[in-house]
Amino acid sequence: MSGEVLLEVRNLVKHFEIGGGLFGGRRGLVRAVDGVSFAIRRGETLGLVGESGCGKTTTGRCILQLETPTSGEILFEGRDLTKLGADELRAVRRRLQVIFQDPYSSLNPRMTVGEIIAEPLHVHGIVRGAGARRDRVRDLLRQVGLLPQHAGRYPHQLSGGQRQRVGIARALAMEPALIVCDEPVSALDVSIQAQIINLLEDLQAELGLTYLFIAHDLAVVRHISDRVAVMYLGKIVELADRKTLYDDPLHPYTRALLSAVPIPDPELEARREHIVLRGEVPSPLDPPSGCVFHPRCPIAVDRCRQIVPELREVKPGHWAACLLA
Amino acid sequence: MGTLLEVVDLQTHFLTRGGVVRAVDGVSWDVAEGETVALVGESGCGKSVSALSIMRLVAAPAGRIVGGRVLFKGRDLLSLDEEAMRRVRGREIAMIFQEPMTSLNPVLTIGRQITEGLETHLDMTPTAARARAAELLSMVGIPDPARRLAQYPHQFSGGMRQRMMIAMALACEPSLVLADEPTTALDVTIQAQILELMKSLSRRLGVAMLMITHNLGVVARYADRVNVMYAGKIIERGTAREIYANPRHPYTLGLLRSVPRLDEPRRARLDPIEGQPPDLSRLPGGCSFAPRCAFRVERCLVETPPLRPIGSAEHVSACWEAERVRAAREPVGGRT
Ligand SMILES: Nc1ncnc2c1ncn2[C@@H]1O[C@H](COP(=O)(O)OP(=O)(O)OP(=O)(O)O)[C@@H](O)[C@H]1O
Ligand SMILES: Nc1ncnc2c1ncn2[C@@H]1O[C@H](COP(=O)(O)OP(=O)(O)O)[C@@H](O)[C@H]1O
Ligand code: SF4
Ligand code: SF4
Ligand SMILES: [Mg+2]
Ligand SMILES: [Mg+2]
Numbered sequence: 001m002s003g004e005v006l007l008e009v010r011n012l013v014k015h016f017e018i019g020g021g022l023f024g025g026r027r028g029l030v031r032a033v034d035g036v037s038f039a040i041r042r043g044e045t046l047g048l049v050g051e052s053g054c055g056k057t058t059t060g061r062c063i064l065q066l067e068t069p070t071s072g073e074i075l076f077e078g079r080d081l082t083k084l085g086a087d088e089l090r091a092v093r094r095r096l097q098v099i100f101q102d103p104y105s106s107l108n109p110r111m112t113v114g115e116i117i118a119e120p121l122h123v124h125g126i127v128r129g130a131g132a133r134r135d136r137v138r139d140l141l142r143q144v145g146l147l148p149q150h151a152g153r154y155p156h157q158l159s160g161g162q163r164q165r166v167g168i169a170r171a172l173a174m175e176p177a178l179i180v181c182d183e184p185v186s187a188l189d190v191s192i193q194a195q196i197i198n199l200l201e202d203l204q205a206e207l208g209l210t211y212l213f214i215a216h217d218l219a220v221v222r223h224i225s226d227r228v229a230v231m232y233l234g235k236i237v238e239l240a241d242r243k244t245l246y247d248d249p250l251h252p253y254t255r256a257l258l259s260a261v262p263i264p265d266p267e268l269e270a271r272r273e274h275i276v277l278r279g280e281v282p283s284p285l286d287p288p289s290g291c292v293f294h295p296r297c298p299i300a301v302d303r304c305r306q307i308v309p310e311l312r313e314v315k316p317g318h319w320a321a322c323l324l325a
Numbered sequence: 326m327g328t329l330l331e332v333v334d335l336q337t338h339f340l341t342r343g344g345v346v347r348a349v350d351g352v353s354w355d356v357a358e359g360e361t362v363a364l365v366g367e368s369g370c371g372k373s374v375s376a377l378s379i380m381r382l383v384a385a386p387a388g389r390i391v392g393g394r395v396l397f398k399g400r401d402l403l404s405l406d407e408e409a410m411r412r413v414r415g416r417e418i419a420m421i422f423q424e425p426m427t428s429l430n431p432v433l434t435i436g437r438q439i440t441e442g443l444e445t446h447l448d449m450t451p452t453a454a455r456a457r458a459a460e461l462l463s464m465v466g467i468p469d470p471a472r473r474l475a476q477y478p479h480q481f482s483g484g485m486r487q488r489m490m491i492a493m494a495l496a497c498e499p500s501l502v503l504a505d506e507p508t509t510a511l512d513v514t515i516q517a518q519i520l521e522l523m524k525s526l527s528r529r530l531g532v533a534m535l536m537i538t539h540n541l542g543v544v545a546r547y548a549d550r551v552n553v554m555y556a557g558k559i560i561e562r563g564t565a566r567e568i569y570a571n572p573r574h575p576y577t578l579g580l581l582r583s584v585p586r587l588d589e590p591r592r593a594r595l596d597p598i599e600g601q602p603p604d605l606s607r608l609p610g611g612c613s614f615a616p617r618c619a620f621r622v623e624r625c626l627v628e629t630p631p632l633r634p635i636g637s638a639e640h641v642s643a644c645w646e647a648e649r650v651r652a653a654r655e656p657v658g659g660r661t
Binding site: 051052159161162189190191192193194195197198201216218219220222223242246256257258259260261262263264265266267268269270274276277280281 | 367368482484485512513514515516517518520521539540541542543544545546565566569570579580581583584585586587588591592594595596597598599601602
């Protein structure tokens, strides 16, 4: 991948203050995203993987300006979104779209599929005139593999996979440059996941889309991504092109994640060695000192408790945040 | 090893406004003593209802077991009175659910929830039950069990709650555990911990297990035999090795092909199963998979294929065209 950089995230930090207030509870700071940097080139898919609560969704929401970052820069087509005024932001926001995990809760249950897709066309003045909008809705439905008659249905009358297609059509209606796909297939059945993944790949090829693909399924991420970033407790611990990351992971957490994925082949599974990590993911309210992974790391040494490893380029294009990498 | 559980032609239906939902539509399968058997299939195909039917916990009045037998150690559980059934639940057959929070009582301490079963089922004194509860928690890898017993479910993480569910399930030394998606809500590294724990405990204690999951990888690592379910029916069954190496039903083949795999070169394109699972209240005549099946012939639309042995008596498939499935097994599609 060479191409021009479409999105660059620099030192993104998002902390949430919790506790106190109406419901009491211990006051604290959730370090949801704690200094994340990466770039995505036009037409590229960057995969973002990690266990639940590690900050994937929050990173995506900051990029989409659905959260105000605590600090850091989000450069989209060269402009820092965190510094734009409301009007400028509105114009740029259109080109940044999102597809959610749960297609059901993200679609208005009282609107028909046709209305759901036509709404942004109308509101943002993308297509003027009811007739022209109807045509555009029909095209979009076809593009995502739905039929014209689906326009008259309500979300509850569709299957999960069909609802996800509607979510994709709604995002496409805005003619985006970048789509943040936040666990777009996690809620779907295995037999439907592959349909949606193929659709996303076809649309990318056809429309030159750029994806930030957030997921916890490492096999799905390998399939769809050009490069992959692994997150742990609010930080990126490893980033490399797909092949390097999966064939030659440098960070002990990435290695453990990969070895934990069960493979659908009993003979292979019987032979395969599994790194079973001890303990659980610590709370982002109270992250461990030094390397945040040290309490679970199978190869940790003394200094891992004190020194915070920087994400550094260990080999060309291959970044890892580990003192021993 | 002897047969522990034999489910014969089980049928469980739900009465809904949309009509009768045939959630379990005449299924038969068995579990031998100490064996781990998997029930796989996509959501809504009837896996959970199968397990709930065995426990006789299907939500009445909408849900009803309308036919079949559930032979456990030779006795038909469906003909037991409620009192006798209560003794079976927990004592002889235990269940582990996907979301532990819904099956733990939020207002009772963990200690109380474990000791309760020990006192009622095993007649233990409160002191003995407490000691045993602490032992169980350390067996499932919860550190500092004495202190943990005094805490409430919300004070534990998802992985710890699932460990607790396992401890509770094993408390009365049942001979069968029904585990319904025990790790689906957990992260991969925690999932690996819990599955390794279940596997070693079931080996050590000789407990048989019905493992319900939609994750084909989990099945491959942990099951001796596999039942593949689609639209309320078992459509293929065999040893785990057979099912993965030699799938003989188009649905099983499709499932295996549709998932990207880390152990294989990346494919240029995934091979999905087209279409979507049927509505169980409006099943088509003939084979339920026919609308999505690439092997379909005319007969499939009118005649329902029965489960038939393929090669060995152990391996059965409900497909008229099982021979052609064998020939088509090799993966298609380019590789990169
Ligand atoms: N509002 C909430 N409060 C507390 N926990 C929640 C809440 N919403 C979801 N969860 C927890 O998050 C986990 C994932 O939820 P969900 O059911 O949406 O995902 P899933 O389909 O089970 O798995 P996946 O993690 O792949 O999405 C569950 O364990 C659930 O208990
Ligand atoms: N609005 C919020 N208030 C407080 N904490 C939050 C909020 N949103 C997210 N978090 C916390 O931030 C962390 C990262 O969350 P998230 O980005 O959703 O993780 P992921 O998408 O990787 O699962 C979690 O600990 C989560 O509980
Ligand atoms: S820095 Fe130390 S604790 Fe962190 S991943 Fe590397 S070896 Fe493990
Ligand atoms: S019986 Fe016919 S429709 Fe059903 S799976 Fe076999 S070939 Fe396909
Ligand atoms: Mg998330
Ligand atoms: Mg279920």
